[in-house]
Amino acid sequence: xxxxxxxxxxxxxxxxxxxxxxxxxxxxxxxxxxxxxxxxxxxxxxxxxxxxxxxxxxxxxxxxxxxxxxxxxxxxxxxxxxxxxxxxxxxxxxxxxxxxxxxxxxxxxxxxxxxxxxxxxxxxxxxxx
Numbered sequence: 001x002x003x004x005x006x007x008x009x010x011x012x013x014x015x016x017x018x019x020x021x022x023x024x025x026x027x028x029x030x031x032x033x034x035x036x037x038x039x040x041x042x043x044x045x046x047x048x049x050x051x052x053x054x055x056x057x058x059x060x061x062x063x064x065x066x067x068x069x070x071x072x073x074x075x076x077x078x079x080x081x082x083x084x085x086x087x088x089x090x091x092x093x094x095x096x097x098x099x100x101x102x103x104x105x106x107x108x109x110x111x112x113x114x115x116x117x118x119x120x121x122x123x124x125x126x127x128x129x
Contacts, residue, residue: 024123024125042113043112054112077119
């Protein structure tokens with residue numbers, strides 16, 4: 001049994017298969033999940049687990065070189081916007097509609113219980129060397 005890192009066996013299995021430039025999504029509980037993209041739903045009640053909590057755990061486990069975020073978060077959800085800016089190395093902003101289209105290319109979507117608006121991010125994997 002693992003002592004550190006992601007304990008969820010589904011997440012750990014998906015993470016082990018990721019390579020450079022692969023993308024994953026961490027989503028609030030309202031983001032539409034595109035057909036054909038695997039989704040691991042961690043939500044267990046409104047607000048739990050929170051988006052930032054899961055983002056921090058994922059960032060501890062994966063090398064992330066860049067991120068894509070809906071530009072609307074800057075105006076509507078300042079708390080999440082500030083957290084994203086402090087945690088992520090490089091952020092590209094797109095409209096929420098473009099963001100939703102981009103999720104179709106993800107290898108995985110992690111659904112949280114987050115209920116604040118635009119609390120979503122696409123993370124692009126980097127390399128460890």
